[in-house]
Amino acid sequence: MTEFFIQEKQLSSVTRTIVKDSKGVPLYLMVGHWGRKGNVLSLYAMDGQIVAYIKQASVILGRKFEIYQDHTKVGVLHKIFHWPGDFYYIQQLHWAVYGDIYNHQYKINHFNQPVMTMDKATLLTGDYYVLDVNDPADAPVCICVAAVMDYWLYNRTKHRKKETTFEITFSQN
Numbered sequence: 001m002t003e004f005f006i007q008e009k010q011l012s013s014v015t016r017t018i019v020k021d022s023k024g025v026p027l028y029l030m031v032g033h034w035g036r037k038g039n040v041l042s043l044y045a046m047d048g049q050i051v052a053y054i055k056q057a058s059v060i061l062g063r064k065f066e067i068y069q070d071h072t073k074v075g076v077l078h079k080i081f082h083w084p085g086d087f088y089y090i091q092q093l094h095w096a097v098y099g100d101i102y103n104h105q106y107k108i109n110h111f112n113q114p115v116m117t118m119d120k121a122t123l124l125t126g127d128y129y130v131l132d133v134n135d136p137a138d139a140p141v142c143i144c145v146a147a148v149m150d151y152w153l154y155n156r157t158k159h160r161k162k163e164t165t166f167e168i169t170f171s172q173n
Contacts, residue, residue, distance in 0.1 A: 002136045004028075004143065008104075008120065008127040019043075019143055024125075028143065034151050041147050043140050052140035054147060065148050069141055077148055090145075097145055104129055106149055108142065116142040118149070 003022045019028040032041035034056060042053040051069065057076065058064040064078045067090065075092035088097040095115060099106035108115040115138055121130045131146055133139045 001132050001134055002139065004131040004133065004139060005121070005123075005128045006131070006143070006146065008129055028140070030143065030147065041144065043143055052144050054144040065144075067141055067144055074141060077145060088145075088148075093141070095145075097149070101149060104149070106146075108145065116145075118146055 004027065005020045005022065005024075006017060017030040018026045019030065020026050026046055028051070029044045029046065030041055031044070032053075033039055034041065037056055037058060039056045040053050043051050045051050050071070053068050054077075055066045055068070056063065057066045064076055066073055067075045067077060073092075075090035075095070077088055077090050077097070080087045080089050085098055086101045089095070090097070093110065095108050095110055097106060097108050099118070104118060104120050106116075106118040108117075114134055116134070117132045119130050121128050129146060129150075131139075131142055133142050
């Protein structure tokens with residue numbers, strides 16, 4: 001199992017994020033932005049080669065994200081349901097992504113075989129997401145999936161705040 005560390009709140013709408021190993025060595029750079037159809041987050045190896053990217057394919061009637069590895073489309077991530085937990089599926093890879101989006105605790109399974117787990121960790125240098133990936137060859141796609149989970153969390157939080165905001169006024173008589 002290989003661990004990857006991503007500083008918390010660095011994967012949201014406009015991003016330039018460095019993904020590190022457990023020793024703090026930079027392994028990948030993720031750049032791009034979200035929000036509109038066609039937007040892309042690209043994951044580069046530190047030698048400058050693009051290893052994976054994720055493209056926002058739909059914003060209406062459920063968001064969908066196309067996942068590419070080595071310039072080949074490997075799957076489409078879409079949300080199946082979100083109650084009581086979140087559940088996403090990548091049909092082409094047969095990966096089920098599920099967990100607690102609010103606490104950034106996810107798992108990815110290929111049928112019954114674990115692919116990745118994601119959790120939070122606090123280190124001396126800040127708060128991080130920790131991705132434990134079983135096969136390092138899956139790491140680029142797993143990092144892209146983690147970016148989508150982060151995006152959905154922070155967009156859901158903004159939407160939820162708008163819905164629950166209310167004003168109380170007091171009048172003097």
